[in-house]
Amino acid sequence: MKKIIKRDGSFQEFFPYKIRDAIKKAYMSENVEFDEKVFDNVMGAIVFKDKLSVEDIQDLIEKKLFEAGDFAVLKSFMIYRHTHKMQREHILGLEEDTTYINCTQTVNEYISKQDWRILANSNTSYSNAGLINNTAGKVIANYWLDKIYSREEGAAHRNGDYHIHDLDCLTAYCAGWSLRVLLNEGFNGVRGRVESKAPKHFREALYQMANFLGILQSEWAGAQAFSSFDTYLAPYVFRDKLSDDEVKKAIT
Known part of the structure; x- marks a missing residue:
């Protein structure tokens, strides 16, 4: 099994996809179609070698890009390589494993x-x-x-x-929330933020629900949900004496 000699002298398992990704990113940075032959040529040059250093591989990539005549891509790769060298030397104050x-x-x-x-x-x-x-x-x-x-x-x-x-x-993924608590207490609980009292009418309840879901959605990765939507909103429809058409219009 091939091994890569890292810059600190330790060994790491060889992953061909990393070489391919590095070459492909150089092409993409110049908006040039990826040339699979360059990757094949690099792999062909190292196929019989059991141990390779990171620098050896990068030198080979530059050589094969030059031989392919892709000079803009070669320049992009060389700049990328130099930038990462600066980062490793902490000139930019960044970390090796990032x-x-x-x-x-x-x-x-x-x-x-x-x-x-x-x-x-x-x-x-x-x-x-x-x-x-x-x-x-x-x-x-x-x-x-x-x-x-x-x-x-x-x-x-x-x-x-x-x-x-x-x-x-x-953040966490999806979440379900108590509609009863929102309707009874209003939208509140965060110090220094605007708060809303408990809604008294159907449209007010809908607006608070939309506001609640819109804000909470930005704090979570997945969907947000209320349960018993019809059960808890039915009293508001009754209190406001709304017709079916008025309810539909308010919701849509």
């Missing part, structure tokens, strides 16, 4: 719809808000994989051995 994200590439992948995450959430559309959530989510997802999951688990996800869903939030 994934660094190419900002330009991240935005370009979303704008050009190349990022699979655009379709990962059926509740999020392709929009400016989607771009903001996608960009922030990519940072948080890498935090999960770098700092919370083990190195082996993070590598398995990145290698596609399995998929860890919804990595883009550092």
Whole structure:
């Protein structure tokens, strides 16, 4: 089994996908179609070697990009390599075991719809808000994989051995809330924030519910829900003497 000699002298298992990803990211940073032959040529040059250093592999990537004539991609890879060298030397005050994200590439992948995450959430559309959530989510997802999951688990996800869903939030997933408490007490409980008294009419109750769900949704990763919607709102319909059409209009 091939081993990679890390910069600190320790050995790490060899993962070909990491080489492919590094080359592919260099192409994507220049909006150039990925050339699979470059990856194949790099792998062909190391196929009979049992031990390789990280620097040896990066030198090979640069050599094969040069031979392919992809000079813009080569320049991008060299800049990326130099930047990471600076980070390792703590010139930028960053850590060795942290994934660094190419900002330009991240935005370009979303704008050009190349990022699979655009379709990962059926509740999020392709929009400016989607771009903001996608960009922030990519940072948080890498935090999960770098700092919370083990190195082996993070590598398995990145290698596609399995998929860890919804990595883009550092919060709990779904939640259910007591509609009775909201209707009896109003929307309150957070110091320094605007509060609402208990609603007295049907429309007021609906507005408070919409406000509650909208705010809480931004604090959780998944869906928010109330139970017994019809049971708890029926008294308001009775008190306001609303017709079926009026109820339907208020809800829709």
